[in-house]
């Protein structure tokens with residue numbers, strides 16, 4: 001048996017959260033085509049016969065951080081770098097050019113004195129590839145795997161290697177050992193149901209609203225209550241920085257918020273296997289970033 005902790009690093013949008021969800025076989029982190037979807041590290045446990053692995057899915061490291069929220073998000077990932085881990089996965093997306101941001105992440109990875117694995121993701125996309133720009137990394141990383149996190153291809157050799165590199169459960173040094181409760185039922189260690197439901201709603205905003213709004217918005221779940229009729233009542237607020245964003249999220253005659261709410265409600269119901277009534281409102285709060293991040 002092995003138990004260990006694996007830190008997943010990469011710039012935004014390379015597919016870290018998609019990989020973790022598909023490896024664990026359950027959605028633990030929200031994903032979207034927009035960068036900076038993940039806002040705080042998520043610790044999810046992968047379990048099988050050979051043991052248990054805590055994957056720390058981090059927010060993608062941003063090259064430039066001009067606004068308050070980006071700075072906070074980067075800080076969260078930088079904190080993860082100080083965490084005791086047994087192994088690091090550095091994930092890249094070969095469909096995007098190497099640039100300053102990538103160099104910044106690589107610089108951070110280089111400083112970590114732990115076994116490292118390079119994972120080249122999105123190999124299902126072949127038509128536009130910058131793989132030659134990343135070739136030099138193969139000299140630096142002795143273990144390189146090409147996967148498609150989306151299509152779940154080539155996971156097996158990667159997970160075999162992870163188990164090979166992790167210390168045995170008997171080792172004193174294993175980082176993950178103390179953190180996994182013996183009666184683990186839900187695979188995420190650091191998120192409660194209010195945060196998770198808030199994340200599911202936030203994902204719909206990332207998927208359904210234009211460029212700027214997802215970054216000016218968060219979701220707070222105030223109440224989850226079981227009603228006598230068997231319906232789970234969820235009360236949540238979308239907070240956004242500006243009245244004009246609030247208007248856009250609500251949409252004309254409220255059609256947009258209805259759409260977001262309906263999409264989120266279906267997924268929440270599926271996740272908790274209960275009927276859900278979602279009471280969703282939008283509020284303007286120019287200071288939510290300072291309050292909640």
Ligand SMILES: Nc1nc2c(ncn2[C@@H]2O[C@H](COP(=O)(O)OP(=O)(O)OP(=O)(O)O)[C@@H](O)[C@H]2O)c(=O)[nH]1
Pocket residue numbers: 010011012013014015016017018019030031032033034035036037038039058059060061121122123124125147148149150151
């Ligand atoms: N074609 C393809 N798309 C992928 C793959 N993995 C992830 N994606 C897509 O890439 C986008 C970003 O995926 P995420 O998992 O949210 O990326 P992330 O690295 O967690 O991003 P941040 O949380 O912003 O750091 C989503 O649209 C995914 O569907 C893959 O293997 N192939």
Ligand SMILES: [Mg+2]
Pocket residue numbers: 016017018029030031037038058059060
């Ligand atoms: Mg993510």
